[in-house]
Amino acid sequence: MVIAIGSDHAGADLKRELAAFLEGNGISLIDAGPNGSASSVDYPDYGEKVSLLVSGGQADRGVLICGTGIGMSIVANKFPGIRAALCGEPLSARLSRQHNDSNILVLGGRMIGPVMAREVLQVWLNTAFEGGRHAGRLMKITNIEEKTSKDEPRQA
């Protein structure tokens, strides 16, 4: 499995830890940056890089980290085929895989400690999509995505 990982400055320390953890477990990694937390960077830039790697198929899945995880979630879910899930504990991580087939895990670097983050990541990596009734729901999301990309902005 190839994982793309990216962050902003607020997530860079946790990104370094998780990247080392993933590589230590033999997972191929594409590190989309940034290198270190010294300078302030904009989360949409790194969210875009990782989302494109996943939606384009160069990476199987992605991990994104900003301060809260909220900005990265907003960015990643703009991209076709991306199902990004912000998870703060293992149950959400597990269900985001089983029910939503999440392909980007988002973490809040200022919200979660490194031990919990590793546990969340491990559960997320090792849980399969259940398919069945959930597959039809994902198809509906894909249909919405396709309609929305062609439509003029519309009212609810």
Ligand code: RB5
């Ligand atoms: C950066 O200060 C912070 O706004 C960012 O990391 C993130 O939390 C945005 O959602």
